[in-house]
Amino acid sequence: MTSANNYLQNKLNERLASGSYRTLKAENDLIDFCSNDYLGFAHSPALRQSIETEVNNHPLSLNGSTGSRLLSGNLQYALDLEQQIAAFHGFEAGLLFNSGYDANLGLLSSLAQRGDTIILDDLIHASAIDGARLSNANRYSFRHTDMDSLEAKLKASKGNCYVVVESVYSMDGDSAPLTEILSVTEKYGAHLIVDEAHAVGLYKQGLVFELGLQNKIFAAVITFGKALGCHGAVVLGGTLLREYLINFARPFIYSTAPSFHHLASIKMAYKMLSFANTEINQLKNNISIFKKNIAQSITSPLIPSESAIQCIVFKNNDDARKAANTLQSAGFDVRPILSPTVAAGTERIRICLHSFNTLNELNLLTNIINTLINAS
Numbered sequence: 539m540t541s542a543n544n545y546l547q548n549k550l551n552e553r554l555a556s557g558s559y560r561t562l563k564a565e566n567d568l569i570d571f572c573s574n575d576y577l578g579f580a581h582s583p584a585l586r587q588s589i590e591t592e593v594n595n596h597p598l599s600l601n602g603s604t605g606s607r608l609l610s611g612n613l614q615y616a617l618d619l620e621q622q623i624a625a626f627h628g629f630e631a632g633l634l635f636n637s638g639y640d641a642n643l644g645l646l647s648s649l650a651q652r653g654d655t656i657i658l659d660d661l662i663h664a665s666a667i668d669g670a671r672l673s674n675a676n677r678y679s680f681r682h683t684d685m686d687s688l689e690a691k692l693k694a695s696k697g698n699c700y701v702v703v704e705s706v707y708s709m710d711g712d713s714a715p716l717t718e719i720l721s722v723t724e725k726y727g728a729h730l731i732v733d734e735a736h737a738v739g740l741y742k743q744g745l746v747f748e749l750g751l752q753n754k755i756f757a758a759v760i761t762f763g764k765a766l767g768c769h770g771a772v773v774l775g776g777t778l779l780r781e782y783l784i785n786f787a788r789p790f791i792y793s794t795a796p797s798f799h800h801l802a803s804i805k806m807a808y809k810m811l812s813f814a815n816t817e818i819n820q821l822k823n824n825i826s827i828f829k830k831n832i833a834q835s836i837t838s839p840l841i842p843s844e845s846a847i848q849c850i851v852f853k854n855n856d857d858a859r860k861a862a863n864t865l866q867s868a869g870f871d872v873r874p875i876l877s878p879t880v881a882a883g884t885e886r887i888r889i890c891l892h893s894f895n896t897l898n899e900l901n902l903l904t905n906i907i908n909t910l911i912n913a914s
């Protein structure tokens with residue numbers, strides 16, 4: 539074995555030994571309590587049909603975009619779509635990215651310069667951490683949703699300061715206290731950036747819109763791969779920010795633009811979201827049934843959450859994996875979230891609720907979870 543291959547094998551062996559080895563699994567026919575398809579858009583025949591109709595209505599559209607948007611890949615359709623999406627969320631302007639990962643990477647790596655400061659919530663998504671790492675700014679993290687900890691970091695900040703939070707946290711499902719965060723951020727003249735990946739859908743236009751904070755925050759990131767059921771992302775903010783990102787955000791500049799089909803999918807998904815009150819109410823109803831069904835106590839292992847993400851914490855990787863196996867054997871697609879993805883001692887099963895989960899499915903699932911909690 540070469541020394542490089544030796545290194546790879548040793549790292550994989552470490553993963554195997556710690557019980558955190560990752561593998562790719564093909565799709566299954568278990569009942570979905572795992573995907574981000576909160577409103578069922580990804581498998582909606584109506585959405586599929588409207589995308590097909592939109593593509594057929596543009597017979598001159600190409601299969602691929604043929605280049606970066608700064609070269610041959612831009613379309614008037616993309617420019618119009620950005621305007622429509624920005625208006626839907628109550629912002630002045632928006633710029634599309636190929637994924638939420640790219641959006642956070644492009645935004646944070648290009649904004650903050652040497653001498654500036656980025657302050658991230660402890661539980662922020664990896665894409666924001668990677669974006670901050672790629673910038674030359676000072677980086678701090680504050681204790682999850684802890685205002686005192688945030689204020690201490692703000693006091694120590696230098697240069698232009700950006701505070702980055704998620705409105706609904708992807709691993710715990712809890713929400714950031716956005717109004718309080720905004721007021722402490724404003725007190726120190728810092729700029730707030732909100733990742734709305736898991737909030738859009740449950741809150742139709744996002745939690746920022748729900749709270750009327752669009753004009754007060756610096757930027758929002760919306761991803762299309764979750765409640766919108768497709769793929770891609772947009773950074774929302776002012777026109778100045780949009781122009782800046784077009785000039786300096788490397789994942790935007792140096793990547794092939796989305797195809798027409800991709801743009802049409804996003805446009806039709808937004809159209810569907812604007813009329814999705816029934817699905818949103820079904821999702822909210824399923825969240826309250828789930829929470830009511832899980833036996834509550836002071837020592838409840840259920841992480842407090844009002845969102846579609848509900849987590850039951852176990853003691854270690856082994857217990858979390860066993861709980862997930864029991865649920866999978868009973869027909870439910872539930873995945874364990876293991877350390878190092880989450881901190882050791884907070885390994886969990888992460889349940890994603892959807893508008894389309896039935897009452898019977900919810901009752902069966904929560905019965906088994908209650909048995910697992912009692913046995914642990």
Ligand SMILES: Cc1ncc(COP(=O)(O)O)c(C=O)c1O
Pocket residue numbers: 637638639640642663665704708733735736761762763770771
């Ligand atoms: C909070 C958050 N931000 C960003 C992303 C990345 O989005 P995408 O999957 O579109 O790359 C995710 C996806 O898991 C996420 O949960």
